[in-house]
Amino acid sequence: MAGPGSLRRASRGASALLATALLYAALGVVVRSEQQIPLSVVKLWASAFGGEIKSIAAKYSGSQLLQKKYKEYEKDVAIEEIDGLQLVKKLAKNMEEMFHKKSEAVRRLVEAAEEAHLKHEFDADLQYEYFNAVLINERDKDGNFLELGKEFILAPNDHFNNLPVNISLSDVQVPTNMYNKDPAIVNGVYWSESLNKVFVDNFDRDPSLIWQYFGSAKGFFRQYPGIKWEPDENGVIAFDCRNRKWYIQAATSPKDVVILVDVSGSMKGLRMTIAKQTVSSILDTLGDDDFFNIIAYNEELHYVEPCLNGTLVQADRTNKEHFREHLDKLFAKGIGMLDIALNEAFNILSDFNHTGQGSICSQAIMLITDGAVDTYDTIFAKYNWPERKVRIFTYLIGREAAFADNLKWMACANKGFFTQISTLADVQENVMEYLHVLSRPKVIDQEHDVVWTEAYIDSTLPQAQKLADDQGLVLMTTVAMPVFSKQNETRSKGILLGVVGTDVPVKELLKTIPKYKLGIHGYAFAITNNGYILTHPELRPLYEEGKKRRKPNYSSVDLSEVEWEDRDDVLRNAMVNRKTGKFSMEVKKTVDKGKRVLVMTNDYYYTDIKGTPFSLGVALSRGHGKYFFRGNVTVEEGLHDLEHPDVSLADEWSYCNTDLHPEHRHLSQLEAIKLYLKGKEPLLQCDKELIQEVLFDAVVSAPIEAYWTSLALNKSENSDKGVEVAFLGTRTGLSRINLFVGAEQLTNQDFLKAGDKENIFNADHFPLWYRRAAEQIPGSFVYSIPFSTGTVNKSNVVTASTSIQLLDERKSPVVAAVGIQMKLEFFQRKFWTASRQCASLDGKCSISCDDETVNCYLIDNNGFILVSEDYTQTGDFFGEVEGAVMNKLLTMGSFKRITLYDYQAMCRANKESSDGAHGLLDPYNAFLAAVKWIMTEFVLFLVEFNLCSWWHSDMTAKAQKLKQTLEPCDTEYPAFVSERTIKETSGNIACEDCSKSFVIQQIPSSNLFMVVVDSSCLCESVAPITMAPIEIRYILWYNESLKCERLKAQKIRRRPESCHGFHPEENARECGGAPSLQAKMVLILFPLLLMLFSR
Known part of the structure; x- marks a missing residue:
């Protein structure tokens, strides 16, 4: 029976409640009463589930046994701090x-x-x-x-x-x-x-x-x-x-090129088509060490990209594709004034050369026209003679040869080459001629x-x-x-x-890198003189759309696009400039398909690779990643424990070099080590230090095999039958696996197989379960499931892993990780059983996950759902299901949002709006003129044009371009991480017509959280929080200055050390115009002599 004090308190509470209700009624607001969720009950559930699931994970993984075994050898090991600078120099x-x-x-x-x-x-x-x-x-x-x-x-x-x-x-x-x-x-x-x-x-x-x-x-x-x-x-x-x-780069030196395209009225129709293809083929021959611009001319000059007026840009893929898009809009009209174009081209080359930004080597003007009425010798005398360091390459478009002699003369008088291109089939072969002309100085130098x-x-x-x-x-x-x-x-x-x-x-380079010395999160990478990645674990050259395809820009991914936290390019520029040194920064490394993030501090060490244009870097993570330990056991002990059938080694690590002799190529790394240690293959070259550590790990981890076998034999029919696999991995790439069910009964048949790249040791990284466990508090387990498990229904399993440290301090290296994989249904059943427990003695629970008024979830430290009453939500991001609660958790600091960037993304292509700048780029006029041309010159088209070649080369390429639905882009997206110091919290969310309460409680010794949410208040006004990437739009078509700034932006690069752009002994008579050269020799020599005598 309630006492008087209780009645008074109840009376005061009722009065306050009534007053509050009247106040809300006066304001016209209707608020439903919130569901009260006792924090103590949720804590009880979390504790019960945490204790149960850790007990299972520890028991079947053998984590405590392995930790004990490493401790027994603690006195026999030596811990060393890795000297990053010496390491990178050695590599x-x-x-x-x-x-x-x-x-x-x-x-x-x-x-x-x-x-x-x-x-x-x-x-x-x-x-x-x-x-x-x-x-x-x-x-x-x-x-x-x-x-x-x-x-x-x-x-x-x-x-x-x-x-x-x-x-x-x-x-x-x-x-x-x-x-x-x-x-x-x-x-x-x-x-x-x-x-x-x-x-x-x-x-x-x-x-x-x-x-x-x-x-x-x-x-x-x-x-x-x-x-x-x-x-x-x-x-x-x-x-x-x-x-x-490789051919073009070896044959020629870097070059600055101005391409002049005649767009006068006579260039209509087929000639314009051939001219555009010629320009495109020239662009194909330009590489990242070259610079270029394209100018269309009639009675005026028209820069194909207007904002790049008077300058050159690097011939990287992005710039070349940008120009190609504009090239398609060129349209012929008016009169061709070549003298204006030549003057502009010479001035651009001269001015750009003085900036020091270009190739500072070969220079050339490519002239694409259907004729020239003059030889323009006064222009060449002014800008190019007598040295003739700017070569002129002339391409006569069409079958007519009325003006051929003038174009031949221009090329021959300026150490260039003349060709005539009558059909599209002729383009490729004729364009290639200029490369062999540019190679002449190198050949004469015999370099x-x-x-x-x-x-x-x-x-x-x-x-x-x-x-x-x-x-x-x-x-x-x-x-x-x-x-x-x-x-x-x-x-x-x-x-x-x-x-x-x-x-x-590139995998040959990776074989020279001792992954075991770089630590769990460490890696090596290399870049070119242009800052492009040669190898890096974050380089993703392929994308998947039906099947794996190459990204268009995969070979020109800049280091700053993967190490994007270095906003000032300090690391990149030091490596491009071939310096040796160290750089440190906080990084956000994504794992598990980019949806999870590990925040850590990396120390970068870098130096150049002599005899190549490459520079090498090594990244070591602070803390356990900077330490290495050496164990010591006898060869006999180690060999014995390597013989166990459950032992395997990282296939992509180089323990022994099996490529040196053909008879060794069929050997696995484990087989090679055994033969090497037994002295049966004296020609095998192996990493003695790594093999010594493999032997140590084999000996220390050997007892776990008997332990797992004992568990399997003593496992009753009903106890923990959801546990299917136990596994172990060490810092030397050694793995052990034990199955508690038959191989054919495994829920996840791909786990730890060669195709499961994320979960095995490979040349780039440690397994995902190893990397994530290393960042957990020692002794705790990290649990995860595949994303979208509930909808995809592919691998309904939970993976749990924990790290094994040698010492109980931060600088101790993580020597191994162990774990289990269990059925998701088994894991979820344990959760629901724990959530039905009560604290009251009479067994009546004040709240239960079975109640319709609450929703219970189990989420991980990145916000992904492992357990939900709605199974289809399993593997989804919590913010997409309970946006209001996730938003509140972010506000309260229980979780934090980390913004990530993907500079190698692929986005759906958007149709580009027409520039409509002038008549030359007017697609409507171009269409009308094309129709007119087809009607009037169709017969000539069939006669002159190699139709079959055009169909297969040009139209097929265009058709494929239309089919391509994805294009390179940059994206921004969030990742979420729990705040470790906040173990529990509760809160209320004010919604439009109700108040939504929730409780979040950490599951002990894990990366998991139980979240209990009031389901009676939907709070639909708060939008879900999504992890979907958003494309970053740099260039706004209405903002020309922003567009130009991005096009003109050029990162620091290092020019190739060798240059052969000019040689005084070069014989320029073979210039594609030999028959006409003698007739014009006087015209060539006269201005040269005139200039010499005038000095």
């Missing part, structure tokens, strides 16, 4: 040696090629049956081998991705648009046959080599090992080695510069591409060197014979 030295081996192989090919050519005399009637890569092993209907298609033995080779190859011989690919038996090709193939023995010798010396090749200036491509090439679905092989970056490309994914071989689709496309860099004619009579002509090269997969 750079290792890479330098590896790169040097590759470049020496290429140098031997150069010497052999030049010697073979020197001994060869050209024979126009030479008949030589070579192995044509397309025709080999092909027979006619009578069963006879085709001409150039002799029998060529091919066998699968695991070193070459199991492709069928011939490791004794090379074969030759000739582009489809070239004649296989052209005398120039036959002679080149004949003398280059001597490269076969050098290819084989190189491979014997360095069995880690992959493709070696010689790309001829005549267009053929000799490749070792020999392989059969398959045409595409149109029966065409479009590959031309002279278009590849065999070694060049290295940026990282790229090669798709030369269709069958290699298909194979790579399943295995993941391979990033590589190419080392290349030019091959020169050594014949005395041709020295002043500077004849380039071609380029030799070999590919170096």
Whole structure:
């Protein structure tokens, strides 16, 4: 029975409640009473569930046993702080040696090629049956081998991705648009046959080599090992080695280029189409060390990009694509005033050269027109003679040759080249001519510069591409060197014979990096002289839309786009400038498909890789990431414990170099270690320090196998039968796995398999469960489930893991991580059982998760739901389900929002609005004129135009462009992290017509939180909080100044050290206009003599 005091308190409470209700009624507000959620009850539930689930996780993972075993060896280990600067220098030295081996192989090919050519005399009637890569092993209907298609033995080779190859011989690919038996090709193939023995010798010396090749200036491509090439679905092989970056980079020096395009009225129709394709092909030949601009001219000058008036921009992919888009809008009209355009081009080159921003090397003007009424010698005399350091390349568009002589003269008088382009099929071959002209000074200097490309994914071989689709496309860099004619009579002509090269997969670089010394979150990375990433764990070159595809800008991702916290580019610029040093900053590293974030401080150490344009960096995380320990056990002990069948090692780590000898290639790393330790393979080269630590980890972790076996044998039918897998990983990449159910009964069949990249040790990172456990408080477990589990219903499992530290202090290295994987249904059942407990003695609960007035959730430290009454919400972000509560938790500080950026994102393409600046760029006028032209000149079109070539090259490319629905973009998105110091909290949220209460309580020894929410108040006025990325719009079309600023922005870069832009002994007579040159020689010499005598 209630006492009087209680009645008075109740009376006062009722009066206050009545007064409050009357006040809200007077204000016209109706407020429903909130559901009271006792904090003590939620705390009881959380404690009960936490104790139960930790007990299961600790028991089946064996975490306490493993911690105890490492403690037993505590006195026998030595902990060392990693010297980051010494480490990065050592790694750079290792890479330098590896790169040097590759470049020496290429140098031997150069010497052999030049010697073979020197001994060869050209024979126009030479008949030589070579192995044509397309025709080999092909027979006619009578069963006879085709001409150039002799029998060529091919066998699968695991070193070459199991492709069928011939490791004794090379074969030759000739582009489809070239004649296989052209005398120039036959002679080149004949003398280059001597490269076969050098290819084989190189491979014997360095069995880690992959493709070696010689790309001829005549267009053929000799490749070792020999392989059969398959045409595409149109029966065409479009590959031309002279278009590849490695060829262009090795053949020429960096250049500044101004492209002048005639858009006068005579350039209408087909001529304009050919002119645009010519410009596009020239852009294809420009690389990141080049600079350019495009000016259209008639009676006025029209910069294709108006805001880049009077300057040049770097020829990176983004800028080239931007210009291509504007190029499509050009339209012919008016009269061509070439003199104005030439004056502008010379002034731009001169002014830009003085800024020091460009290539500071070769300079060229590319003139694309259907004719010139004058030779404009006064302009050349003013700007370019007598040195003639700006080369003029002229492209006559169309079949008419009325003005050809003037264009020939301009090219010949300025060390350039003249070509006539009549059809689209002619464009490619004619554009390539200018590269061989630019190579002349380098050839005369006889400077065999070694060049290295940026990282790229090669798709030369269709069958290699298909194979790579399943295995993941391979990033590589190419080392290349030019091959020169050594014949005395041709020295002043500077004849380039071609380029030799070999590919170096980026994974070869990673093999030189001891991942175990970099710690759990540490990594190595390398960049080019332009700041582009060569290798970095955050580089994502592919995206998925139906199937994996290459991102358009994958090879030019800047370091600042992955290490974006360095807003001032301090780290990037120091590395570009090839400095050695240290830099520190707080970073936000994303894991688990970018949806979770780890906030830590990284120390970066960097230096240059000598003999290459690359710089190397190493990132070490502060705390446990800066420490390394050495254990010590006998080889006999370690070998015994390595023999257990549950032991595996990281396949992508290099414990032993199995590439040095062919007989070792079939060995797994574990097999190689065993043979090495038993002394059965003296030729094996292994990392002794790493193997010593592997032995230590094998010995210390060995008892856990017997422990797991005992658990499995003693496990009753009903107890904890939801636990399916126990696993362990150590800092040396050693793993152990134990199944508590049959393999066929596993809920997640992919876990810890080779395809499960996130959860296994690989060249870039430790497993996800290891990395996340390392950031938890020692002794606690981190739990996670796949995202969107409730809707996708793919792998209904919970993974739990905890870290094992050697010492009880922050500087102690994390030596291992252990964990279990259990069924989600089992895990959730434990949660619902715990949430039905009561504190009252009579067993009557004041509140229950079964009540319709409350919703109970279990979320992790990043806000993802592991348990909900609505199963479809499992794996979703809590803010999307309970936006009002999540918003309140952010306001109260229980969770914090971290803004992240993705500069490698892909977004849906938006249709670009028309600029509509002037008539030249008016698509409506262009359309009307195109219709008129089609009607009046259709017959001429069919006669002059190679229709088949156009259909396959131009229209197919445009059709594919239309199909492309995603394009590179930058995005911003949030991630959420709980505040560790706040263990529990409760609150009320004032909504439009009610008050919503909630309680959040941390689950002990975990990364989990129980959240109980009043469900009677929907609070629908508060929008859900989403993690969806938002595209960052830098360029606003109505803000021209902002648009221009971004286009003009140029990050610090380092120019290639070598430059061969000019040579006084160069013989410029071979300029595409030999027949007309003599007639104009007086015109060439007269102004030169006049200038000389006037000085």
